[in-house]
Amino acid sequence: MVTTAEPTNMEVFQGRLRRAVRSWRIWAGAAVVAALVAGWGLNFYNYTLSEENAASVAGLVKDKDSLTEQLAVASSARESLRGQLDSVTSERDQLAAAEATLDERTRAVKQREDAVKGRENSVKRRENAVTKQERTIARNTIGEGDWAVGVDVQAGTYRTTKAVSDDCYWEINSDANGDNIVANDIVTGGRPTVTLQTGQYFSSSRCGDWRKV
Structure with missing residues (x-):
């Protein structure tokens, strides 16, 4: 081993x-x-x-x-x-x-x-006043010619607007034919005055305008 x-x-x-x-x-x-x-x-x-x-x-x-x-x-x-x-x-x-x-x-x-506008209104008022015054003056003014009182002109007392010269003749009649003279006059100076009644007839020659007083 x-x-x-x-x-x-x-x-x-x-x-x-x-x-x-x-x-x-x-x-x-x-x-x-x-x-x-x-x-x-x-x-x-x-x-x-x-x-x-x-x-x-x-x-x-x-x-x-x-x-x-x-x-x-x-x-x-x-x-x-x-x-x-x-x-x-x-x-x-x-x-x-x-x-x-x-x-x-x-x-x-x-x-x-x-x-x-205010001036226009003022002018218009003055114009209206003047027109009214003119109408009033026209209604109260008698010129040359023949007029029926109460128809053509108003009754009342009138005086010439200016002093008259020679040969101013005015006449008041009770009828239109001029046959019944109520009053008349030939005025050579001054401002004559007439009194008119309704129904009368007034004639004016060379006296100028008459204005109601």
Whole structure:
């Protein structure tokens, strides 16, 4: 029978050491691989994030430029509207001033029209008064000719309007034929007076007008 010698303590230790070294190499390699993988992943993540950030920043810059342009357009439109508003305000003020002037002129014209109308009414009243007075004078005035008292002229006492000269002849008759003389006279000066009654007939020659007193 063959017998096998027992390994010594040194051999056992060396075997364990070799196994430990192999195990450490395996773990070290795995750690290196893991580190490489992690580094690559981190770099890829950073690259991707950088690209996204760059795109985002570019988009923000583009948006800012667009907003700046829109703001400039809005500011220009605001200034234009402000100018239009100022123009409208000026035109409104001018229109208000023109309306005020027109109202003032209208009032002035109305006042002149009222003044003219007042003068016209005054003239008309004077004309009416003069016409009435003229009619009254006409009714109370006897001229040259033959007149029927109570028909052509009113009864009453009359006096010549002016002093008479030579050959003023007047005559009062009780009939139209002149056959019944009630009174007569040839006046050579002064202002003669006659009294007429209804139904009588009066004749005047070269005496001028007679007016009722």
